[in-house]
Amino acid sequence: MDDHFNYQNKQLHVEQVALADIAALHGTPCYVYSRAALTSGFRQFSDALQGREHLICYAVKANSNLAILNVFARLGAGFDIVSGGELQRVLAAGGDARKVVFSGVGKTVAEMRLALEANILCFNVESAAELDRLNEVADSMGKVAAISLRVNPDVDAKTHPYISTGLKQNKFGVAYTEAVALYRKAHAMPNLRITGMDCHIGSQLIETSPFIAAVEKILLLVDALSSEGIALEHLDLGGGLGICYQDETPPAITDYIAALLGALQGRTQKLILEPGRVLVGNAGVLLTRVEYIKPGEEKNFAIVDAAMNDLMRPALYDAYHGIKPVVREDHAVQNYEIVGPICETGDFIGHARELAIAPQSLLAVMSAGAYGMSMSSNYNTRPRAAEVMVDGDKVHLVRERETVQQLFAGEKIIAGL
Numbered sequence: 001m002d003d004h005f006n007y008q009n010k011q012l013h014v015e016q017v018a019l020a021d022i023a024a025l026h027g028t029p030c031y032v033y034s035r036a037a038l039t040s041g042f043r044q045f046s047d048a049l050q051g052r053e054h055l056i057c058y059a060v061k062a063n064s065n066l067a068i069l070n071v072f073a074r075l076g077a078g079f080d081i082v083s084g085g086e087l088q089r090v091l092a093a094g095g096d097a098r099k100v101v102f103s104g105v106g107k108t109v110a111e112m113r114l115a116l117e118a119n120i121l122c123f124n125v126e127s128a129a130e131l132d133r134l135n136e137v138a139d140s141m142g143k144v145a146a147i148s149l150r151v152n153p154d155v156d157a158k159t160h161p162y163i164s165t166g167l168k169q170n171k172f173g174v175a176y177t178e179a180v181a182l183y184r185k186a187h188a189m190p191n192l193r194i195t196g197m198d199c200h201i202g203s204q205l206i207e208t209s210p211f212i213a214a215v216e217k218i219l220l221l222v223d224a225l226s227s228e229g230i231a232l233e234h235l236d237l238g239g240g241l242g243i244c245y246q247d248e249t250p251p252a253i254t255d256y257i258a259a260l261l262g263a264l265q266g267r268t269q270k271l272i273l274e275p276g277r278v279l280v281g282n283a284g285v286l287l288t289r290v291e292y293i294k295p296g297e298e299k300n301f302a303i304v305d306a307a308m309n310d311l312m313r314p315a316l317y318d319a320y321h322g323i324k325p326v327v328r329e330d331h332a333v334q335n336y337e338i339v340g341p342i343c344e345t346g347d348f349i350g351h352a353r354e355l356a357i358a359p360q361s362l363l364a365v366m367s368a369g370a371y372g373m374s375m376s377s378n379y380n381t382r383p384r385a386a387e388v389m390v391d392g393d394k395v396h397l398v399r400e401r402e403t404v405q406q407l408f409a410g411e412k413i414i415a416g417l
């Protein structure tokens with residue numbers, strides 16, 4: 001996807017637009033997405049899956065901007081949601097509720113109602129208690145809820161512990177050993193209809209083998225159910241395919257799909273996938289400006305106007321993001337800590353980067369399209385960044401920069417104190 005972010009005459013471009021022009025137009029910090037990159041990622045999935053009944057449910061949590069959801073909806077995507085809020089975003093963006101799967105361990109009654117009202121495709125149920133609740137809610141609405149059980153296959157995804165989800169000790173899914181019994185229980189519930197099985201073992205996986213290990217375990221359960229007369233219409237293998245942030249070498253989308261299809265040989269169920277990061281991660285950058293250069297006794301700091309509230313991944317996971325100059329300028333190359341203005345030592349964007357920069361230089365924080373804006377906050381009363389989508393030579397503002405007034409609009413001083 002690097003094809004969409006390139007230097008032309010010392011200027012970093014997104015498709016045909018210079019990032020410096022976007023900064024001049026919309027200010028910084030600002031997230032910038034490439035429509036072509038989004039489209040190309042999605043097409044790689046759909047091309048690789050041609051000839052196989054499938055549904056690609058983009059994991060909304062990776063980046064839930066309406067414009068991004070709309071691009072995917074137009075390409076025929078379904079959506080993997082984890083809250084009622086995400087469902088409302090999908091609908092507002094023109095997504096089809098009948099292509100929505102609803103994951104998450106803590107679905108509330110209100111969220112279940114909303115999803116049943118909208119006639120979503122399937123609830124990915126994560127516990128016995130959730131089966132009971134969903135059956136009751138569906139009953140109260142005179143509906144039947146389509147369900148799949150999210151099975152925890154107990155395989156090691158070999159990724160960061162905070163984003164590993166398929167191990168016994170994780171809170172996700174139903175225990176592998178209890179899955180068949182829970183399917184029997186669901187089978188007996190009048191307001192539930194079993195349609196599938198799903199699993200999601202973690203995020204930013206850079207090897208294929210854990211996915212395959214999970215599929216193999218899941219298929220054993222599928223067979224056990226089928227011998228009891230419980231047939232499944234679909235298999236949802238979750239998301240999790242990693243991207244290159246630094247020097248990782250994740251499998252290409254086509255190779256990942258080929259491996260999955262290999263493991264699924266002879267299986268006729270519709271295949272659902274829930275990719276998030278791989279569709280948007282390298283389709284976006286965070287544009288930021290150097291405010292100050294602060295030479296230190298041990299380290300030089302470049303203080304930029306983006307911070308951990310805009311991009312939390314470095315602070316939270318010690319994640320690496322490439323940092324590139326937006327314009328190749330003739331300054332001395334120095335080693336910098338790239339930090340934000342927030343009052344926390346954890347507020348950094350990158351450590352020890354060799355860069356030729358000065359105050360006012362613009363930087364592009366790379367691979368920031370996934371879990372960047374969607375995890376942002378207002379810490380330090382910082383309005384959230386603007387978001388822009390580039391399409392060829394066109395620049396679309398797809399989210400206005402927040403104002404400080406919006407941040408405290410819902411707050412009140414207690415009268416009569």
Ligand code: LLP
Binds near residue numbers: 103163238241278
């Ligand atoms: N399906 C389910 C049920 C999930 O929990 C997730 C991600 C996905 C699909 C999409 O996974 P992906 O294809 O994006 O790996 N904030 C972290 C990542 C958290 C992922 C949570 N679940 C980060 O910035 O790395």
